Amino acid sequence: EAEVAQSPRYKITEKSQAVAFWCDPISGHATLYWYRQILGQGPELLVQFQDESVVDDSQLPKDRFSAERLKGVDSTLKIQPAELGDSAMYLCASSRKQSSGANVLTFGAGSRLTVL
């Protein structure tokens, strides 16, 4: 089965530096999500795209985070400048409808960020 591709898998950066994560959803999946998961917690939504449009970015810290999905396919999440509290797993997901009718999120392997 096709997968959601994410890169880099691991990223170590110093605070104040810029960092970017890339996601390529499953082909044909119009809805794309970026989640942040702090160690020991559940994932929290940062931004949701429908095609190239932002549907929900209410939890995105817009002073330092930005996200784009210019052609409605792959997406980039950027942090500038990175802060110590940004250390987390950044998960990308896209959704598809199952035979049961449920719209299931399929996640990528994630990008683990460590800010020093």
Next chain:
Amino acid sequence: AQKITQTQPGMFVQEKEAVTLDCTYDTSDPSYGLFWYKQPSSGEMIFLIYQGSYDQQNATEGRYSLNFQKARKSANLVISASQLGDSAMYFCAMREGDTGRRALTFGSGTRLQVQP
């Protein structure tokens, strides 16, 4: 208020026994979906099972079943015949509304350890 509550930070179970992971939810929307995901130490979120709010029967997927008690707003995951490979974090999640495109809200997770 928390939309998804998982009260068990950690659970132990003996191999081959059944285990129940608790999840309660809070919503005023009559249409919603409940999901369970497994997250091994590798980090990827793996979809396990889905229950729609209007589904009359409890969902089952192989060794996984969802004990859905609508009046109590609970959606407990039951894993039968536990295997060593079941050791992982388990997250309960909810999607409100009937469009199928809203993001999922996740609980804080339960760490399950299967002992030989």
